[in-house]
Amino acid sequence: MLVRRFVRRIAQFLIVYGIGLAGLLGLKYVLALSDYVVPDISLILETAKEVIADYIPAVFSTLSVTILGQVISIILAFSVGIAGRKSSWLGSFIRVTAYNIQAYPIVALAPIIFILLGDGFISRLLIASMICYFPLLLSVLGVMAAPVRDIEHFYRATGRMTWQLEVKIRAFENLSKLTTVISGSATLAMAGTIVAEFVAANAGIGYSIRTALYQSDLAKIFVALFLIGIIISVYQGLLETVGTWIIQKTSTEASSHE
């Protein structure tokens, strides 16, 4: 099941990548473009052999920032989402603030972050977290602010409701939605990290793409994109598997010694 999921995800990526590449190559031959504009397959393969040893560590560096950034954004989103779930003034203020701030493009703030914090690890992490954080926050706020009346009624009526229980009920009832959102946010975290690396960082696959861009070397960019696609497919597949496992575990029949 796990292997099949990974194979399916990677196959889906390969199809999309193949279609994109085929489209570009098609344009190349139809418009008689030079290898400088669109490299042919042999040049791409040759370039891959040359740069793969550098690009694999770079893509793993990007992945590590992605994972860390995603974890931070999940913690932040749940903290703020839980605080903003109430229909009180504070809850309403947090929700409105979150909705307004998320409308602002984080990428536009990236230069400020790099000016203030430099082009190191922290800047990459911060931008990755911020890009991943707001969509996550909106989903968490949506889940946490919606009462599950059929379950919560008893606990409220009997004075047993605590904020921890309320959060537990709402999270459990929306487990499928939350795991899907978390899994989907991996792409955003990866995009955020690459954007950060592309704008001004000094490491990671985004930085490699920027270098290739300055060299006008499209073959290197194709190789980088290929590695990014493979790594994000595997990472998302892993997150989906964990999400499915959690849902299955919580919905299966309780054992006698539970």
Added chain:
Amino acid sequence: MQLVCDNLSFEYSDNGTIVLDRLSFTMQGPGFHAVFGPSGVGKTSLARIISAGITGYTGQLHLKEIKTILYSYNMERLPGWSNIGNILRQVTPSGCESLLEELITVFDLDSLMHSRFARLSLGQQNRVNLIRYLVQDFDLLILDESLANVDEKLRHTILLHIKERFSDKMFLSISHNLMEIATFCKKIVVLGSRKEEGREYLLQGMDVQRDREVAQDIAQDMLPDRKRLDEVMLEIMNAC
């Protein structure tokens, strides 16, 4: 123990629909009482007003010797992260464990304690839900179709047991089951479109108890006072 509704009116603020219009009645003493009427006449709204789940009504609600009111309804659910036995035990006040075990047996749920709530049938879910209310401390428990989808024989067994075991508590049953209301309830408030102004339909039910050993008779349609039951049911239907 007294519940008095005095000129109680309620309308939905969003569309102005009048749900209750100057409703007045008095219910006295512990035991089973009922609110009966066709769908949409305000039974659930009345229950939620009594249990403080709705505000913004006009009129007066007087409660005497009724401090704790609980409201249970038939679509309630238990959390799904543990089995029913665990969830029930977690919400049972200390000292009520034996009551819980007794009710589990009477409600015929012994074999389901290791199951998750979502795996149960609707009738089983309703029985589990009702048990967790019965083990709480309450003076008035409103049962809004709380035994819906439970088969008739078991429902009668449960009702008779509740009446006997909680003889000092007041219950307000909301049900569409005419025969059940007429058989088991003391006072029956009938809400309906034919209500004349200034006149509430507060009828007397048969208030059958276990000591008359009628459970079997009811199940077999052999109630000793069948004629009286028919009359009560007819009265209720005429009042609707």
